[in-house]
Amino acid sequence: MTTAKRALITGITGQDGAYLTELLLAKGYEVHGMVRRSSGERFERIEKYLDQITLHEGDLIDQMSLVRLLEKIEPAEVYNLAAQSFVPTSFSQPILTGDVTGLGATRMLEAIRMVDQKIRFYQASSSEMFGKVPTEPQDESTPFWPRSPYGVAKVYAHWITVNYRESYNLYAVSGILFNHESPLRGTAFVTRKITNAVARIKHGLLDKLRLGNLDAERDWGFAGDYVEAMHLMLQQEEPRDYVIATGEKHTVREFVQLAFDRVGLPWEECVELDPNFLRPAEVNTLCGDASKARNELGWKPKVDFPQLVNMMVDADLHRVGRMKDGLLP
Known part of the structure; x- marks a missing residue:
């Protein structure tokens, strides 16, 4: 044994x-x-x-x-x-x-x-x-x-x-x-902040999503x-x-647009820029090269960027809907 x-x-x-x-x-x-x-x-x-x-x-x-x-x-x-x-x-x-x-x-x-x-x-x-x-x-x-x-x-x-x-x-x-x-990301992080807000706006529980730098680029x-x-x-x-890493970078704006598209809402009408969310020293762009991991570990990502955004929006739509119906605290 x-x-x-x-x-x-x-x-x-x-x-x-x-x-x-x-x-x-x-x-x-x-x-x-x-x-x-x-x-x-x-x-x-x-x-x-x-x-x-x-x-x-x-x-x-x-x-x-x-x-x-x-x-x-x-x-x-x-x-x-x-x-x-x-x-x-x-x-x-x-x-x-x-x-x-x-x-x-x-x-x-x-x-x-x-x-x-x-x-x-x-x-x-x-x-x-x-x-x-x-x-x-x-x-x-x-x-x-x-x-x-x-x-x-x-x-x-x-x-x-x-x-x-x-x-x-x-x-x-x-x-x-x-x-x-992922859907398990904390709501303080910008991606989950976006998808959580999209779900709440779609369910009529929130009016606006407030964000800082929409031009920051990340490899998600x-x-x-x-x-x-x-x-x-x-x-x-x-x-x-x-x-x-995935080797692809996208702006926060792209993430926002995909998330609101998922629920059929115009993102420009739902998002407000708030300088309080700007960092003292911004990281403007990050994009990784995972060639070594692909070659030596045999690793590669399975979920692409649109699939990731849709997965997170769908999970938050379901969660907020259940909360609205009193099925969750």
Whole structure:
């Protein structure tokens, strides 16, 4: 009788954590998740998996809680998805962002070094590390020029992962994931803010959608596709870092237009520009080159941009409709 491979996911209650949980369970893993103690526990994204996984209290700012978790769980793989990941918040809370998003990765790597150096470690790096890009598209050799405290913290976490790999021979990799969205995305993020507002406007619960920079360009993919790349990275013989992206970029305006087209509404009449949503330092364009991942991992995205927008709009239409009918709180 073979023992199931064991994985620990930090940030398991987030969008990526939920999709990764689904993927690993389907592959026969024993899945453990780290959650922070809070007064309002929010497990909606992983609710349907709660009887199949084990949750543990821990925190990336508490070194010993990580050491104890690794000793208790004895995982083969650790996926570090936890972070303060909302870019606008990183400007108002830069120290917290640095502590959790940057130093948090260091604490987990140090815990692995202390407890079991055979553990394979995945770090969730971000396209926001590229920031003010000098070249396009961006690949693994593109220099980093982050434009937010979040981006800066992710650069630190990325390089400390490289450092632990080179210094201690750990199997530690970073996935430089470009923007990846889904119906599970938080409503504070612009894509889900748009689709949620579209649904509410269509159902007569909202008049206007207020947005900042409509000209910002992003490489948007589906989160369910991207967690497959995370898993593949930890199955390779040699640890390497990879850019994960679709290779296509679209403006926020294009996303808005497709979303309103889905419900048959003219977006120009429903959207207002609000300078309060502009960033102090804007990242104007990001577009990834995932050739290395295609060639070495055999990975490629399955969901294209229009399918992603329609998927998110349809999910929010259904959810808001049920809420309007009193079927949801």
